[in-house]
Each structure stands twice: as structure tokens, then as C-alpha cells.
Amino acid sequence: MGITNILCQALQSRSQDILNAMHLVSTSKVLLQQLRNDGWSDLLENVKLFCLKHEIEIPDMSAQYVLGRGRSRQTNVTMVHHYRIDIFLVVIDSQMKELNLRFNEQTVELLRLSTALDPSNNYKNSTYIDNICRLAKTYY
Structure with missing residues (x-):
């Protein structure tokens, strides 16, 4: 939840910076994938430390899991x-x-290309014309 929290806050803000939001989406995807691949051990250690600190019994993780009762x-x-x-x-x-x-x-590509229509930078971006042409060819 911590990984996607910053993304959620950015998407809910009133002043939207589309490029920043798309960067946060990409970053969130990468971080979630890294967590999936390599994060289990660290999470388990953090949970164990939390349980020890608060005197919570830690189950034997090698024991058989029992679904429900009986x-x-x-x-x-x-x-x-x-x-x-x-x-x-x-x-x-x-x-x-x-x-x-x-x-x-x-x-993501549509949102990225649509930033070329933003007049706030006075169309000084060097890829402005290319992005407008690509936007028109692809989506219109």
C-alpha cells in the first residue's frame, strides 16, 4: 500500500502534471514487481520484529496451515x-x-502525447511538433 500511496495522492490532486503522474505509474509498477520478486523475506522479518516488540505470538511458519476449524x-x-x-x-x-x-x-502513450497540447511551457519542448503529429496520426 505504501508503494501505491504516492501515486494515489498524485492522481487525486487538483493540479495534475500528466508526465509526473505517468512516471509515478511506471515507478509503482516496477516497485510492485520488485516487491513481488524479492520483498517477501524483508516483509516477514518486519512482521516478526513488530510481533516481538508488541509481544504477539509468532506462528510456526513451517507448520501445516489449517483452513478454518477442525x-x-x-x-x-x-x-x-x-x-x-x-x-x-x-x-x-x-x-x-x-x-x-x-x-x-x-x-499511457495517449496521456504522454497529450502533454504536447499544454500551452504552459509555450510549446518550447523540442519534441512538440513530433508529438502533435504522432497524436494526430494515431488517435484522430
């Missing part, structure tokens, strides 16, 4: 598998899917 609901899944695969990765994949759905390559 022995009839036991699975062949460990606690670490359940928390990492069934929760951690599912949440990150959901966030990635949402970002990719809302900000696919075509949408």
Missing part, C-alpha cells in the same frame, strides 16, 4: 506457503492487474 479442513499447505502464495502474491498481482488495466501502454 481436522477435516487440513490442507497440505504450510503457513509460509499460505501467507506468501495465497495472500502476499495474490494482493500484489491484484494491484498490478489494476494498474495495468487502468494504465495500459496505449493509455
Whole structure:
């Protein structure tokens, strides 16, 4: 949630800088992917430290995960598998899917090219003409 918080705040602000927002989208996607690939160990260590600090019992992560109550609901899944695969990765994949759905390559390109129509920089950007032509060819 910390990764996407800055993006959410930027998208909700009244003064929109489209290029900055698109940069934040790209950065958020990269950071979420890095978290998915390499972040589990750090997260688990932070949770363990938090639990120790607040005297919260830490479950044995190598123990078998029991779904609900009763022995009839036991699975062949460990606690670490359940928390990492069934929760951690599912949440990150959901966030990635949402970002990719809302900000696919075509949408990002359209928003990036539309900044050429912004008169605030007096059209001094060197790629201004190229972007206007590409915008017109591609989307009109």
C-alpha cells in the first residue's frame, strides 16, 4: 500500500502534471514487481520484529496451515506457503492487474502525447511538433 500511496495522492490532486503522474505509474509498477520478486523475506522479518516488540505470538511458519476449524479442513499447505502464495502474491498481482488495466501502454502513450497540447511551457519542448503529429496520426 505504501508503494501505491504516492501515486494515489498524485492522481487525486487538483493540479495534475500528466508526465509526473505517468512516471509515478511506471515507478509503482516496477516497485510492485520488485516487491513481488524479492520483498517477501524483508516483509516477514518486519512482521516478526513488530510481533516481538508488541509481544504477539509468532506462528510456526513451517507448520501445516489449517483452513478454518477442525481436522477435516487440513490442507497440505504450510503457513509460509499460505501467507506468501495465497495472500502476499495474490494482493500484489491484484494491484498490478489494476494498474495495468487502468494504465495500459496505449493509455499511457495517449496521456504522454497529450502533454504536447499544454500551452504552459509555450510549446518550447523540442519534441512538440513530433508529438502533435504522432497524436494526430494515431488517435484522430
